[in-house]
Amino acid sequence: MKYVIIGGVAGGATTAARLRRNDESAEIIMFERGKHISYANCGLPYYLGGTIQDRDNLFVQTPEKFYSTLHIDVRTCSEVISINREEKSVTVKERNKELEYQENFDKLILSPGAMAVRPPIPGIKSEGIFTLRNVTDTDKIKEFMDQKQPARAIIVGAGFIGLEMAENLHAQGIFVTIVEMAEQVMNILDYEMAAEVHQHLKTKDVEFYLNDGVDSFNQVDEKLEVKLNSGRRLPTDMVILSIGVRPENQLAKAAGLEIGKTNGIVVNKFMQTNDPDIYALGDVIEFENPLSGTTGIIPLAGPANKQGRIVADNIVFGNTKAYPGTIATGIAKVFDLTVASTGLPEKALKQLNIPHKTFIIHLSDHAGYYPGAIPMTIKVVFAPRTGRLLGAQIVGFNGVDKRIDLFATIIGMNGTIWDLQNIEHSYAPPYSSAKDPVNVAGFVAENIFEGTSRHIQWSEIVDAEKGDVLQSKYTLLDVRSPEEHAHGAIPGSVNIPNTELRERIKEVPQGKPIVVYCGVGLRGYLAERILRQSGFEQVYNLSGGYQTYSIAMQKQSNEDVFEGYYIGKDDHIYQSLDS
Secondary structure: OEEEEEOOHHHHHHHHHHHHHHOOOOEEEEEEOOOOOEEOHHHHHHHHOOOOOOHHHHEEEOHHHHHHHHOOEEEEOEEEEEEEOOOOEEEEEEOOOOEEEEEEOOEEEEOOOEEEOOOOOOOOOOOOEEEOOOHHHHHHHHHHHHHHOOOEEEEEOOOHHHHHHHHHHHHOOOEEEEEOOOOOOOOOOOHHHHHHHHHHHHHOOOEEEOOOOEEEEEEEOOEEEEEEOOOOEEEEOEEEEOOOEEEOOHHHHHOOOOEOOOOOEEOOOOOEOOOOOEEEOHHHEEEEOOOOOOEEOOOOHHHHHHHHHHHHHHHHHOOOOOOOOOOOOEEEEEOOEEEEEEEOOHHHHHHOOOOOEEEEEEEEOOOOOOOOOOEEEEEEEEOOOOOEEEEEEEEEOOOHHHHHHHHHHHHHOOOEHHHHHHOOOOOOOOOOOOOOHHHHHHHHHHHHHHOOOOEEOHHHHEOOOOOOEOOOOOEEEEOOOHHHHHHOOOOOOEEOOOOOOOOOHHHOOOOOOEEEEOOOOHHHHHHHHHHHOOOOOOEEEEOOHHHHHHHHHOOOOEOOOOOOEEEOOOOOEEEOOOO
C-alpha cells in the first residue's frame, strides 16, 4: 500500500507515525510545502518573547529523524498543487527546483491546516505587518525585531495568539496596543468573564481599543500609522495580525471534495471525505459539535493529534474508529492570569436557542487557611431539564488548568452537574480544599436545578441600552456589612447585613422581586434562603455577587494610554511633560 500525506505538523506527522506503526511494509510519503514538518506552533509567541530562548527547541521532528526512525519519505518545500481523483495521483511542485511531477497513491490524507486571515485592508502589504502561523512567520518577526528594535507594536485581534503576543512583546519592553473589533477580548468567553481579562490588561499598561477595527495602514515619515474605523490614528513600528484563520481548502475544492458551510472539508465520523480513498483532518476540516449539533472548525493541536491516530487506524484496519468530535477545550496565559474554557459559552447557547442555566462562583485555588490562597472565577452552564453539563469558563491565577480539565472530562463523557459533585480529587491544603471548586460548582448547580436557589445575572438587572440599574423593576438588597456597602454598592440598593436579616426582616421592601447580593454570592444565598422561608416568594441571588457586577460594569477598554508619549530622534520613547 502507498499512503500520501499532504501537510505535516500536528495532524499529518501524527498520521504518518501511526501509519508506520500499523503497517511496516507500506510506502509512506509526506509532502510539506514549508521547510519544517513538525514544530511547536503554540510555542512561537514564547520564542519571540524570550521565554523559549533556543529556536531548535521549537522543533519536534526533522525530516532526517523521521526517516531514520520511521522510514517515512518526507519531502519539504514540496507543494501539492492538484489532486487527480480518477487517476489517484497528486501533482507536486518542488519550490526550490521549479520542478513538477506526479505521485500515485492508494490512500490520500489531507492535513494542509489553515492560513492566517489577511483581509484586503488598504496598506496591508506595508513593511512591518506580520501574521504568526508558522516558523517562517516567526523568523521574519524575529529578524525585524532584532534589526529595527521596535518601540511600539499594534496587535489586531485579541484571541489566544493575539493576547499571547501582547504579553511576549510587552516582555521585550515594547509598548503594546491591541485593536479588537468585538466588544471584548477572547471571544470564546462570555462578556463578564472577559471583563476580568480587560481589567488585568489595564494593570499591565496595555493599551486596547474595543468595538473598533482597522480602516487602513499608512506609511508616515518612515513609520506605520494604523487608522481605525473610529477615525483614531495610532503610530506604531510593527503590526501583528491575529484576526483568525481559514481552512486551506483550495486543493480539496478543486478536486471536487465536499466543502461545508464554514469552508472546511466535510468528513464523516471516520474522517473520510466524500471520496472513500481520501481522508482529511486537523484545521482544514469541519465537524459536528457534540453539544450543539452544529458544524464548525476547531483549529487546535490536541484534536488534530487525536484525529491523526484515528485516521491511520481506519486506513489500515478499516473504518472501525469514530471521531466523537471536540468540545473545544482551550487555555491561555495572559500575563499573570490563566484563562480557560471548555464546551459552549452562554452566548453561543443563546444564539442557538438551546435551553440552559448558568451561574458564576468565586472560590480560592486551595484551602483559605493555608497561606497564599488566590481566588478564581468559574462560570458554568448546564441543561435545565437533564442537568447535563454544557460548558465552563475559568479565569484565575493558580490551579485553573486542572479544574478546566475536570470540567472538560465530565462534558466529554456527557456528564451532569451531579458528576461534578462526585469527583474525588486529591486534597491537601496547599493544593485544594476538602470541597474543591469543581465540587462546589456541582452543589450550586444542584441548588439551581432543584429550585432551592434562583440565580439572576448582572446583565438582567441592568438596562442594556442605558447601562442603568433597573431600580423600578427590582428591590436590590445588599446583605454585606455596612463598611462593605459604603465602600461600593449597586445604586439604589438597601443594606441589611445577612447576620441581622432575621431580626430586621420587616424592613425588607415588598411589592417588587428582590435581588439579594453580597461580595461573591455565598451570603446572598443564605439571605435568599431566609427570605424565601419567611414568605418572600420572588427572591433571586445575584450570580457572582457584587464582584462580578462591578467588574462587568467598569469601563472595559483602555484607550490613549500612550497619548502622552513620543518617539525621540534617538528612537527612545519619552513622555511629554504636558500629558
